[in-house]
Amino acid sequence: MDRSDADHRDGLRIADDPDDRELEDEEDDAALSFAIAVYREDDQWEADMLPFALTSNLDRLIHALRQQPSISGTIGLVDIGDEFFVALRVLGDRVSVFLSDITAAWDWPLAEQVLEYLDIPVPDEEELEAVLQEGKQMVLPVGDLSIFADLGMDEMELVALSGDRELLPDEVLSSIAARLGFSQPYERAVDAALG
Numbered sequence: 001m002d003r004s005d006a007d008h009r010d011g012l013r014i015a016d017d018p019d020d021r022e023l024e025d026e027e028d029d030a031a032l033s034f035a036i037a038v039y040r041e042d043d044q045w046e047a048d049m050l051p052f053a054l055t056s057n058l059d060r061l062i063h064a065l066r067q068q069p070s071i072s073g074t075i076g077l078v079d080i081g082d083e084f085f086v087a088l089r090v091l092g093d094r095v096s097v098f099l100s101d102i103t104a105a106w107d108w109p110l111a112e113q114v115l116e117y118l119d120i121p122v123p124d125e126e127e128l129e130a131v132l133q134e135g136k137q138m139v140l141p142v143g144d145l146s147i148f149a150d151l152g153m154d155e156m157e158l159v160a161l162s163g164d165r166e167l168l169p170d171e172v173l174s175s176i177a178a179r180l181g182f183s184q185p186y187e188r189a190v191d192a193a194l195g
Contacts (some may be wrong), residue, residue: 032170034193035061036080038182039070043180049193054055055080058097058113065090077173077186078110085169086114087176089147096144098163100169103140117144139163151180 012170035050048068054061055078065088066075073091080086081102089096097114104111115122120142128140145155152177161172165183170190177186 032081032194033079034190035076036186036189036193037065037068038075038077038177038186039068040072045185046190047185049189050076052193054078055093056109058117061097062088062090075090077176079170079173080104080108080110083108084111084169085173086110087147087173089144096147098141098143098145098147098158100141100172101139102142114143139165148176148180150155154180
């Protein structure tokens, strides 16, 4: 008798393996993950989806953003499922990086790579949870908080949006795109990325 027969015999179903559920959750997050490059061309904002593989490799993501010619630099917006987002700006040799939630580095390679790039150690879980509870915060963003200041979004606004637990990361990115004036091309690129 194969396992599927055994699982369903006598109308009983054996509980799923927790590792299988975790793998399914990761696959669901992967299905909702995307990377978008935003840039100005002929005084208009444009946005293109980037290959899915870039959602897990910061160096390759930065390299891809550098390939996009733009006088004012290129913005990269990466959403990892319902977990966190990364924002980047590449202008010549200068790269600014913002991570919406430092705790993502405990579970996600891209978030860990961002901390390494910023030369910030991955925090100890107990210490960080104590800090978050003390400050009554749910998330702790790190990186260049003024990444979009010259485009009209100051540090306080970015931190407030990132910390809004009512919004999923993709909704925060949509709000950022709307605030910075490239909502339509951004949403088209997201639709293309998610199919």
